[in-house]
Amino acid sequence: MATTPNDTTGTDADELRRRVAAFLTEHDPATTERLEFLRARFDAGLAWVHFPVGLGGLGLARELQSVVEAEFAAANAPDNDPRRNGIGLGMAAPTILAVGTEDQKRRFLRPLWTGEEIWCQLFSEPGAGSDLAALATRAVQDEKGDWIVTGQKVWTSSAHNARWAILLARTDPDVPKHRGLTYFVCDMTDPGVEVRPLRQITGEAEFNEVFLTEVRIPDAHRLGPVGDGWRVAQTTLMNERVAIGGNAAPRESGMLGKVAHTWRQRPELRTAELHERLLRLWVEQEAFRLAGIRLRQQLAAGEPGPEGSGMKLAFARLAQQLSGLELELLGEEGLRYDDWSLRRPELVDFVGREAGYRYLRAKGNSIEGGTSEVLRNIIAERVLGLPAEPRTDKDVAWKDLPR
Structure with missing residues (x-):
């Protein structure tokens, strides 16, 4: 009987589970030092399974990464704390893989994935x-x-x-x-x-x-x-926008989860107008979440394209609207904010902080990773096929441009 692509993926998934089981037998998460465990996982090809053999992967389909992550999570194995090195994992690694020399790939990818180098x-x-x-x-x-x-x-x-x-x-x-x-x-x-x-x-x-x-x-x-450099940078930027806006998340997670929790716990704060807005944003967030899953499936077939710009644009808009709704829901209580000190955080913590922090920090979502205005131009030109904006500097030497 001929093997279909789905049959092949299923066979690969079963083989991956066996690989992970054998790895965990040899490297017990309860007794193996964290960094030693992560280095061994990379060397076993169980870091990025879609990367080549010898570079943290097995040359398999990208979609099989979820199989590996589920098996390690079930074993309570240490992860590489991906939020701490988001730029490395989401932007630098795919760029190095796409255009780097073999020496560069072997020098940078392993300590990048293990988190030894930020x-x-x-x-x-x-x-x-x-x-x-x-x-x-x-x-x-x-x-x-x-x-x-x-x-x-x-x-x-x-x-x-x-x-x-x-x-x-x-x-x-x-x-x-x-x-x-x-x-x-x-x-x-x-x-x-x-x-x-x-x-x-x-x-x-x-x-x-x-x-x-x-x-x-x-x-x-x-x-x-x-x-x-411009062509290489496009690889980085497309992966960045997918990393920011294209994550597969559980239903009612993130900013929406915080607003919904407040709504359920504080009935005295509800109004009909806020209820209507919350429902509308819940539907939009769910559509965004499902589109993110679809985008991840498309990535299994190749490099990210301009669709990632649309996801990042939607992410910024929803984050700002949801944080604004939460602030209105809480009234003056939402303005309280416990720590205005000059901290140097390693991670951006949206859900672990107060509503006032979320409202202020979300303002940056439409700037970082490409401004919303630039992303709209990309979508208009590369997705919708609309005429490009006139660019008078297209054929002018950089040194002759007014600054």
Whole structure:
């Protein structure tokens, strides 16, 4: 009898369960040190099962990752604390896999997945706004072949904890802005790298500004060809938007779960108008959740496309509307906020904090990972096929653009 694709997936899932069972027999989570366990899991190909053999995977379908995660969760095995290294796992790793050399993949992917090395993203700049291609950070190659990088980056999450950064810099100012960029891996511990906290409206300093002063980056840490940085960056950005907006989540989780819990526990706060808004947002959140599951299924067939931009756009809008509804529901009680100190958190904790914090922090959701305005342009042009906005700077050398 011929084997159908579903039969094959089922066979692979059964084999994966056997692999995990054998691994757990050899590495008992109760007695194996956490880092030793994670390193062994990577080496066994049970980190990212869709990655190649030898790079944390088994070359299987992406959708089978859920099988592995379920088996390890059932065994109460330690995970790699994915929220702590979201930029590394969601952005740096798929980019390195797509364009990195074999040496780069073997150097960076294992400690990235285990969480031994945290990553950040050096893309945004004070003078470029939402136009990433207009960035001014310069990288000049010296006689030894190394790159000397000078410039400033901003809104850099986790820079104060990061060992490595994915960096986009301008290597040729004499060509149009999209063609003169090159993509690098930057060591955040190198001389010339200075990280300063940026205090947010929430009071904490989750973001940073990063100053680069003649930072030396070896050519071996260049990702992709010289001048091809914009194409490489698109791989990063598409994965970033999926990571932010495309997570498969349980029904009534996240921000919606907090609002619904308050609604059920505090009947004295309810009004007919708030009830109608909550129901509408519940339906929209459920449609968003199901679309996220569908997007994850599409990812099993290839790289993320512009659909991730739509998910991220919807995520930001819903987060802001739900947090606003929660604040209205609680009235002056919702304005209370227990900690305005200049903290340096490793993680953004939406559901573990107060309503006032959620309301303020959600304002950043429509900026980080691509502004909602830019994402609407991407959806209009690449999904709906609408005419592109006029771009007068398309064929002008970067050095000749007004700044």
